[in-house]
Amino acid sequence: MSGLLVLDSVSAGYGQVPVLHGVSLSVEAGSITAVVGANGAGKTTLLRTVIGQLRPASGNIRFDGTDLAATKVEDMVRRGIALVPEGRGVITELTVEENLRLGGLWRRDRAAAAALLARMYELFEPLDRRRKAPGHQLSGGERQMLALGRALMAGPRLLLLDEPSLGLAPRITAQILGLLRSLCDDTGLTVLLIEQNVRSALAVADDGVVLNLGSVVAARPAADLAADTDLRHTYLGF
Structure with a gap:
């Protein structure tokens, strides 16, 4: 196989x-x-x-x-490999941008991380408008977008x-x-x-x-x- x-x-x-x-x-x-x-x-x-x-x-x-x-x-x-668990796993005390940056924290290339962050805001336009909003203020759909965006910030091959x-x-x-x-x-x-x-x-x-x-x-x-x-x-x- x-x-x-x-x-x-x-x-x-x-x-x-x-x-x-x-x-x-x-x-x-x-x-x-x-x-x-x-x-x-x-x-x-x-x-x-x-x-x-x-x-x-x-x-x-x-x-x-x-x-x-x-x-x-x-x-x-x-x-x-990146996981988006059931229940979305957003850290509600952190802002949208802080959650996203957390997903790419292990990356040493700051320019690549910044480019990925910009890409997440392109993919998930509602998050772009709510960059400074804490996770607990997001709707269910926005939280799912944020959880997905945070996982993608790691640049996974397998999601x-x-x-x-x-x-x-x-x-x-x-x-x-x-x-x-x-x-x-x-x-x-x-x-x-x-x-x-x-x-x-x-x-x-x-x-x-x-x-x-x-x-x-x-x-x-x-x-x-x-x-x-x-x-x-x-x-x-x-």
């Missing part, structure tokens, strides 16, 4: 409670892979295992051909997104997912997307993976999954 990110027979869980059971999947460079499934399917556990917050009980995870097992969580950003549409209006969801699609097409960014809004996720993704009770039940092009009526009715609820 090839790809920028490859999971090979990964099992993981919490203590003695198994959640993932022999999960294998591949995320191709420059693509969006959507992982979908019902609540409790193991989607968030999958992301936590990729980012190193959980260690696999068995199997292995490779990023650009290198086993991630030996990589510390704090080193993931330097390796080119992990956990439920970016949670609590957002459909218009804002469409805007954010459309931006992800454009970033992949224009910059070669690779995205592993966990998303409760299955229709929207499969509409922007290249590939889709359906999880059920911690196991992969389907992994195909996203358009094929969306067109499979039996699969949708059985596992995805629409």
